[in-house]
Amino acid sequence: MATFVGAVKRYLSGEAEQRRSIRSILLGPPGAGKGTQAINLKENFGICHLSTGDMLRAIAKEDSPLGKKVANTLSSGELVTDSLVIEIIEANLQSEACKLGFMLDGFPRNLVQAEKLDEYLVGQDEPLNNVVEFKVKDDILVERISGRMIHQSSGRTYHEVFAPPKVEMTDDVTGEPLMKRPDDNPTVLSRRLDIYHEQTAPLISFYEKKGILRSVDAMQSPEKVFEDISVHFKQ
Numbered sequence: 001m002a003t004f005v006g007a008v009k010r011y012l013s014g015e016a017e018q019r020r021s022i023r024s025i026l027l028g029p030p031g032a033g034k035g036t037q038a039i040n041l042k043e044n045f046g047i048c049h050l051s052t053g054d055m056l057r058a059i060a061k062e063d064s065p066l067g068k069k070v071a072n073t074l075s076s077g078e079l080v081t082d083s084l085v086i087e088i089i090e091a092n093l094q095s096e097a098c099k100l101g102f103m104l105d106g107f108p109r110n111l112v113q114a115e116k117l118d119e120y121l122v123g124q125d126e127p128l129n130n131v132v133e134f135k136v137k138d139d140i141l142v143e144r145i146s147g148r149m150i151h152q153s154s155g156r157t158y159h160e161v162f163a164p165p166k167v168e169m170t171d172d173v174t175g176e177p178l179m180k181r182p183d184d185n186p187t188v189l190s191r192r193l194d195i196y197h198e199q200t201a202p203l204i205s206f207y208e209k210k211g212i213l214r215s216v217d218a219m220q221s222p223e224k225v226f227e228d229i230s231v232h233f234k235q
């Protein structure tokens with residue numbers, strides 16, 4: 001029924017033939033390399049990259065009660081409310097940039113978010129068709145996160161050892177300064193990893209049961225990880 005309603009809605013809005021072909025999630029723990037791969041995937045496949053972490057960091061910079069609340073939550077490593085991230089994702093999925101397809105990064109992070117997302121996408125007659133699991137051991141994540149630097153406005157990431165910028169603490173593309181994320185410290189990271197294992201990892205079997213889970217060894221070089229993921233985006 002929801003599928004039929006979604007098809008009718010698309011027909012009425014003149015988009016009858018345009019079901020987006022790539023409807024994906026990048027699923028993995030903090031520091032697994034999701035953001036790094038998303039930049040290449042976006043370029044190669046012309047789909048949008050919706051990172052709830054990037055969007056929440058932008059909200060956290062706003063001088064408003066919501067901005068302050070989000071900033072506090074991010075620095076503690078806890079999750080923000082499900083309703084906030086669901087609202088942000090649904091609004092962004094309708095943007096022009098997502099016309100050909102989308103990859104969600106950092107969302108969903110628990111079963112409630114996953115179920116809400118399913119409900120929304122099935123209602124649009126566009127169920128998810130590709131969930132890529134980034135498999136990385138915890139000790140490697142600690143190494144990656146402790147050396148991470150970001151260019152805040154673009155979301156580009158660098159690493160002190162594995163992916164250094166050409167000029168120290170400077171974005172290669174814009175020449176603007178890079179920063180360390182305040183939550184990329186050992187105490188908050190340990191909390192984020194616990195939350196990942198408790199709340200997000202159960203999504204692996206959730207999507208496996210739906211037959212859309214593809215797992216990649218994300219401990220390889222970024223180039224090799226990209227090669228392995230691309231296979232799933234081409235299907």
Ligand code: ADP
Nearest residue numbers: 030031052053074077078079080085106107109
């Ligand atoms: P990482 O890239 O290290 O996995 P993110 O940038 O995705 O981290 O997220 C940073 C923080 O933003 C999280 O620790 C959490 O506080 C918040 N956050 C991001 N996505 C979600 C979400 N889907 N639900 C709730 N909180 C989120």
Ligand code: ADP
Nearest residue numbers: 031032033034035036144148158159162221222
């Ligand atoms: P996520 O978005 O999953 O939190 P990032 O893409 O920000 O992860 O990557 C975390 C850190 O690890 C960054 O500093 C990035 O440069 C580095 N990194 C990403 N992929 C790899 C890889 N395959 N090998 C080594 N370092 C990597």
